[in-house]
Amino acid sequence: MVIRLEGVCIRIGSFELTDVELALDSGEYAVLMGRTGCGKTTLLECLCGLKPLASGKILLDGRDISHARPGERGIGYVPQEGVLFPTMSVRHNLSFALDVQRRGAREIDERVRELADLLSVSHLLERGVRGLSGGERQRVALGRALAARPSVLCLDEPLSALDDQTREEMIAVLESVREQTGVTAFHVTHNRAEAERLATRTFVIEGGTLTAAGGESPR
Numbered sequence: 577m578v579i580r581l582e583g584v585c586i587r588i589g590s591f592e593l594t595d596v597e598l599a600l601d602s603g604e605y606a607v608l609m610g611r612t613g614c615g616k617t618t619l620l621e622c623l624c625g626l627k628p629l630a631s632g633k634i635l636l637d638g639r640d641i642s643h644a645r646p647g648e649r650g651i652g653y654v655p656q657e658g659v660l661f662p663t664m665s666v667r668h669n670l671s672f673a674l675d676v677q678r679r680g681a682r683e684i685d686e687r688v689r690e691l692a693d694l695l696s697v698s699h700l701l702e703r704g705v706r707g708l709s710g711g712e713r714q715r716v717a718l719g720r721a722l723a724a725r726p727s728v729l730c731l732d733e734p735l736s737a738l739d740d741q742t743r744e745e746m747i748a749v750l751e752s753v754r755e756q757t758g759v760t761a762f763h764v765t766h767n768r769a770e771a772e773r774l775a776t777r778t779f780v781i782e783g784g785t786l787t788a789a790g791g792e793s794p795r
Contacts, residue, residue, distance in 0.1 A: 580599045581635075584633070585629065593618065593781070596632070604760055604776045606775065625651075654718055673723045691719040695753075728761070
């Protein structure tokens with residue numbers, strides 16, 4: 577298993593999500609659905625280390641990351657609406673994680689070119705991010721999250737702000753990313769058509785618990 581949640585409980589204010597069990601194999605594309613306010617984003621943020629667990633464990637490739645800092649987890653994160661660094665070019669947004677890790681200049685340049693080709697943003701590399709379209713911003717945000725080759729990619733409603741045509745284009749991009757990188761993905765959405773296109777497994781949060789759609793075990 578690439579990622580496993582064991583008895584995870586989350587309590588933030590009056591919100592509680594209890595006894596979450598989940599296991600994903602390498603290359604799976606999991607989609608998480610549920611009503612607004614049910615805790616989908618909160619669970620994603622706990623996976624990424626942005627919010628604490630009350631109890632339980634998160635294991636990544638057998639390593640306990642329950643209390644690790646976000647940058648130590650090996651998880652890429654695309655927040656809703658793909659927030660980018662506004663003062664940086666597209667190139668520097670894509671290279672940011674590698675710059676922080678002090679990778680060599682040649683390695684960084686090769687990885688940026690590889691990501692730009694994968695996401696069809698090579699023509700945007702020297703542009704600032706202000707003025708990019710919604711789809712272009714999401715492609716850059718996706719590239720930034722993939723730059724350090726994470727084991728798991730978390731996406732929080734990445735297509736919700738896009739028009740229908742751009743959403744279709746981005747679904748195709750995500751399908752291509754899955755095929756070409758093999759990254760394990762955990763994707764939050766309200767859109768059933770989106771889930772049907774992308775998911776290898778679908779999960780639902782309802783009443784403070786997580787269940788697998790179709791009656792399968794989440795383990």
